[in-house]
Amino acid sequence: DDYIIKVNNLKVYFTKGNSLFGKKNVTKALDGVTLTIKNREIMGIVGESGSGKTTLGRVTIGLQKPTEGDVYLKVGQEEINVSKAKLKTISKYVQMIYQDPYSSIDPIMRVYDVLAMPLKYRKEREIEKRIEDAMRLVDLPIELLENRVYQLSGGQRQRLSIARAVIVDPKYIVADEPTTMLDASLKGEILKIIKDAREAKGISFMLITHELPIAKIISDRITVMYLGKIVELGKSSDVIKKPLHPYTQGLIDAYPRIDPSLKDKLKEIKIKVDVIRPNKGCVFHPRCPFAMAKCKEEEPQLKEVYQDHYVACWLY
């Protein structure tokens, strides 16, 4: 079938702690995530810090090995098992765009060299052509090629990092909070460039963000994550207009039942608290204004409530 990334029951556990007291803390960064990203799709992954979204992105490009579960990258007819393949095999097809354009590119390099570096071993004519195309795609003037990276603005640097990612013609790019460090006025431009790259080159994207409105702008579908689990997944328009999970509803301030007694509780969801992971039941129950007895005991599974719209919640 027509996919670029498929993950099956993915688990990534980190063990920290102190064996001196016989106590080890296991952090479940990802806890049973199953997800498919379609060809040419922009999949928004939304969640606060600790939701596992960055770990998920890293696993899909082979930068993090899963504790359990599989990741497949499909290129043409070939299915590559990302967690078993060599990084060199995968890196032909995947790229990452980082949050901070100041630390992800060496500031004293020439812009030209930043773009030429991933193209070494190619013919000069091809290098020039690709650099020109990439600069045009990200809307950077050709004259900047002779400049040093430190002479660029933050917005220009992020454009350059997108150019550097697309220049090798990858099939799939993980963009991890690509607009977080930028002024509001620049966020839209960067998102538009990502969308243009999809249109022009057919690249699939995972767009990781803690801001639902950012995901909404260009994502085809949105996955909402909470404490290492997917709590909701659907077409962007459905998730935004008809959010099903109480956590998603809290994120976009759209609780359908405006019961005044709940208002304060909803505010609590928005305040950054030390998130407690319950031992059993629904992961969200300690923060959920709708929690019922069952929620504390049994874990809800992701299920399709409307066509292509999934939620993990006992309310449905």
Ligand code: SF4
């Ligand atoms: Fe809230 Fe229960 Fe739904 Fe979890 S399962 S989100 S606790 S209502």
